[in-house]
Amino acid sequence: MLETTLDAHGFGTEMASLVSPARPIQSIEFLRGRAKELSRIDRALFAPGRHIFVYGDRGIGKSSLAAAAAAQAQSADSSYIDVACSTDSTFRSVIANIGSQAIRLSRIYRSKKTLTAGLELRFLRATASEEITVNDLHDVIRTVGDAVEVLREVATVHSDRPVVVVDEFDRMTDERERALFSDLVKQLGDKKINVIFFFTGVAPTLDQLLGAHPSAIRQFETIELQKLNWTARWDIAVNALAKFGVEIEDNIRVRIAAVSDGYPAYVHLITEKLLWRLWDAPKVITNVDWEHYNGAIQDAILSVNAELKRPYEQAVNQRTEDFEEVLWAAADSEYLDRDLRQLYSSYGYVMRQRPGRVAMDYKQFTATLNKLKTKSCGEIIVASRFDRRGWVAYRESMLRGYARMRAEARNIKLVGEQEAPRQVMHAPGASGRSFGPSIPKGVHTGRIRMPEEGPADE
Numbered sequence: 001m002l003e004t005t006l007d008a009h010g011f012g013t014e015m016a017s018l019v020s021p022a023r024p025i026q027s028i029e030f031l032r033g034r035a036k037e038l039s040r041i042d043r044a045l046f047a048p049g050r051h052i053f054v055y056g057d058r059g060i061g062k063s064s065l066a067a068a069a070a071a072q073a074q075s076a077d078s079s080y081i082d083v084a085c086s087t088d089s090t091f092r093s094v095i096a097n098i099g100s101q102a103i104r105l106s107r108i109y110r111s112k113k114t115l116t117a118g119l120e121l122r123f124l125r126a127t128a129s130e131e132i133t134v135n136d137l138h139d140v141i142r143t144v145g146d147a148v149e150v151l152r153e154v155a156t157v158h159s160d161r162p163v164v165v166v167d168e169f170d171r172m173t174d175e176r177e178r179a180l181f182s183d184l185v186k187q188l189g190d191k192k193i194n195v196i197f198f199f200t201g202v203a204p205t206l207d208q209l210l211g212a213h214p215s216a217i218r219q220f221e222t223i224e225l226q227k228l229n230w231t232a233r234w235d236i237a238v239n240a241l242a243k244f245g246v247e248i249e250d251n252i253r254v255r256i257a258a259v260s261d262g263y264p265a266y267v268h269l270i271t272e273k274l275l276w277r278l279w280d281a282p283k284v285i286t287n288v289d290w291e292h293y294n295g296a297i298q299d300a301i302l303s304v305n306a307e308l309k310r311p312y313e314q315a316v317n318q319r320t321e322d323f324e325e326v327l328w329a330a331a332d333s334e335y336l337d338r339d340l341r342q343l344y345s346s347y348g349y350v351m352r353q354r355p356g357r358v359a360m361d362y363k364q365f366t367a368t369l370n371k372l373k374t375k376s377c378g379e380i381i382v383a384s385r386f387d388r389r390g391w392v393a394y395r396e397s398m399l400r401g402y403a404r405m406r407a408e409a410r411n412i413k414l415v416g417e418q419e420a421p422r423q424v425m426h427a428p429g430a431s432g433r434s435f436g437p438s439i440p441k442g443v444h445t446g447r448i449r450m451p452e453e454g455p456a457d458e
Ligand SMILES: Nc1ncnc2c1ncn2[C@@H]1O[C@H](COP(=O)(O)OP(=O)(O)O)[C@@H](O)[C@H]1O
Pocket: 020, 021, 022, 023, 024, 025, 030, 031, 032, 033, 034, 056, 057, 058, 059, 060, 061, 062, 063, 064, 065, 236, 263, 264, 265, 268
């Protein structure tokens, strides 16, 4: 029970406004740990003709950051325009969508009078008078030049400073369609058309998405999103719990932060399950205990999307426990990409928490790891993106987060390397690339450092 006068329905609704595992954050008020990124975006947009590209892994918080930042950048006379891409999106479908949303959101359209008062609107007038639909608008946009014209009209009717979010741009499969946006951005700049674009996508670099058009690339501020820092992770949980008069001790919030692997969706999910556990408790709860926490982890595992967890289930299904132990070990690091030697050391660490189980030697271990790369194991482990010999990674980072929850449910404490040796690839590069947050000082992780167990470097 919780100290609240709400009924179950009221509680569920209230909670959903605080934690949202499956929906991007809309309001800056709930966006945690992204102050640096917001300020970078804010500053970048002083330059006319600048656009924003937010990229990073699935679930890291791209849509949330774009939504919150777009709402801030959009002038107060309207709401920003939001287009979600899908596999069959095209350049024209996106532009037509933007055009029709601009009309719908337009204040002058709502008061109709000004729209008829001599504005030159080649494309949008018919849309406004509802003579044509989005599909028709789509058909009359033939060239990038036409799209530029549509956006000029958008700038006229929509607001003082229109902002457009093109979310999940990477889902647009056709490379040529995507490349047209690069032309568009260039022409918007040349013609001084005042529309700001935010693109989000899962891609290592912007030119992979836009095709290399150097002058367009220069007009983007690119923001690579990293895992949420530790404070932000536990803030999500602590704040939501506090709304219902519940406190959470340091050790438990550190576990939530660690298990979530820096993926805000998991923090939301665990917090949501935790709150329901407290709701169901027979007496009034004002402090989270380990039993609540463990229950919440179990519930969270159950409700992770089947699609997402399939490769894990496939890999551990009907095989020896060796496979799962190796998967846990592979998730035991702050870094997504691991070198085999470090991974084997994590494996030793996992196995010491498995009384009665015998650890494999290095050769058996690498053989098992290699099997995890095959189809029959859902290709859950892949070669590192960094092309370094002997380095591996989880195919999908959110899957790695799932593995961490599974380990937690079996009472295997994964934390990650606190003092991972500095690798060349971990050095911040010119792009300001950094490799995520470190475990804060003073956090007791229970990690026992071990001597290196793997073979020496070849
Ligand atoms: N900075 C943040 N603070 C709190 N919650 C966040 C933050 N960023 C994302 N979330 C939450 O994490 C989940 C995934 O975020 P989302 O923006 O949809 O990720 P992406 O677009 O990268 O897949 C959402 O449930 C969202 O509510």
